[in-house]
Amino acid sequence: MELSRSQSSLTQRLLSMAVLGLLALVAAVVFWQQGRYDPASWGWGGAAGGGAGMLADLAVPGLTPLGPGEGFTPATLSDKIDGKAELYLAAGFESMAARRYALAGRPAAWLELMLYRMKDSRAAYSVFSNQRRTGAQDSGLAPNAYTTSNALYLAQGPYYLEAVASLPEPALKQGLTQAAQALLAKLPAAPSAAPGEAGLFPAQGMKAGSVVLLAKDAFGMAGLNEIFIATYPQGGGELMAFLARRADPATAQEQAAAYAAFLKDNGGAPQPAPAGLPGANLVEVFGAWELFWAQGPYLAGVRGSEDRAATEALAQRLRQALEKAQP
């Protein structure tokens, strides 16, 4: 059935005009906003998270806050840390709060707290482990916390703290510890030193504190994400073991095949699998060995050493560790 213009009711016509008016309004707003385009804000989300509140309330004995502090979002993080922002953004950054405190009467003696809120504890562990300083001392404050001569770093739950002093002075180091303790009291408890599959690496011979979570594009391969690595000193060099739990065995198999193809595309020469590791991929890359495989839902391997025998021996141990984990 159809209605001619004369048959349309007044209500229908008013309703039609209202809909058309609304569409015209939407078009006008879009046009107006386009003229005021701000590349700084377009397409970026995020707002200051809970971290800002934690630092806003934080008092450190013997130290005076220098101002109210600052907050940073994914859109503005690079305003604070420039190119290093990419490390955090790739891992799952949500917000960061920063605040400085100075020793009373000594403006040159100050410390800065930078509290990063990441998407989860794995993301926090990733940025913590990627930046672990050599020669760091265990702080004893938390499973993932260490000090250097002028700084303190820790990861707990979805938070990562960088506390940096302007000078390597005892009074400031004490301030770093006190600030960290005050913050830890507010942060969620952390049950273990490293999340998830990191605990599956063979403990014997592993370099202390060497477990790192690579959040994105590990070993230069796009899409090879969420990979744990651990270092094993071997003779004068080092072996690197790697491990990742995938959603299911098929995904682990696919990634092993993709990594083999990636290595081949980059000059790698595939070799027959070692007798003790059937089904594994062995690839020689410019004199160094890459040995990796899928085992249940795990993608695992050993890489980067010119010592083939040592590579195979560590691979055997890693395979056995995974068998124990998922009999």
Next chain:
Amino acid sequence: MDRRRFLLRAGKAGLGVAAIGALGWWAHDGQGPSANIGQAEGVKLPSFAVKGTEKRLAVIKSSHRVPALRAGLEALGGIGAFVGAGHKVVIKVNAAFATPPALGATSNPELVAELVRLCLKVGARQVVVTDNPINDPASCFELSGIGPAARAAGAEVVLPHPGAFRPYTLPGGRLIKDWPLMYGPLAGADRLIGLAPVKDHHRSQASVTMKNWYGLLGGRRNVFHQDINGIISELGRMVAPSLVIADGVATLAHNGPTGGSLEDLRPTDTLILGTDQVAVDSVAVGLLGLKPAQVAWLGLAAQAGVGTTDYESLNPTKVELG
């Protein structure tokens, strides 16, 4: 519905769709957004290179910056070869972060002060020390120690302000188009000297003198991090400096460009000075354990004719001060 009415309505609907499409086409901005800084007139950046000083390079081994600077300038022909009486000299430092000088994330204040003094000593009428830092400018210049040191040595410290920026387009550039350039401190300058620390950089592997020109850009320049190698090579094309100095006396070897821990630094006892910024940076990346061929932006800059990565071809003067 009869055929005539159907065709009439279909025609109207088609016209409506066409009108909306035409409106969208008309409103579409094919060029995309620029870093709009109002109606300011665009500028051209002159060359600050000094004729007759091309391809000079000096590598000074020393753990002390001030004597290394003096020896390096001497090796290049003396500060007088670059700065003369009545000159306005701009020193572009790296004051990117509000961090103490000991962390090595910013230009060393002692080095800045000595360079200012040397310029004034040979008759410069004005020495300007400037940067557009990543963090709050006033805090950066004060906490890095650069501001107080430069002022004490007789320089004018110029912080960024809205009036200092003018639109700039790099001729033939792909990234730097109609972008705000901190031109204010450069206006009327006779000489431009870049002074940067040697640093590890999470995105670009290394940050030295060419990356230091990033601090002349304004706007939301972090968008350039998505093409970090491209932007550094364009920065090298953008600026033809009188002289660049890379401070590798202590190199920020880890967790750059911010660092944070003193353990991120490594003593490398090297100051590099030259008029070829690609050559200077090529020497500098060696302090980070890199070869020039491993650093993409060096290759791009060399391809663009900014300078050479084969720094030995310049017969650098090498001095060991002990």
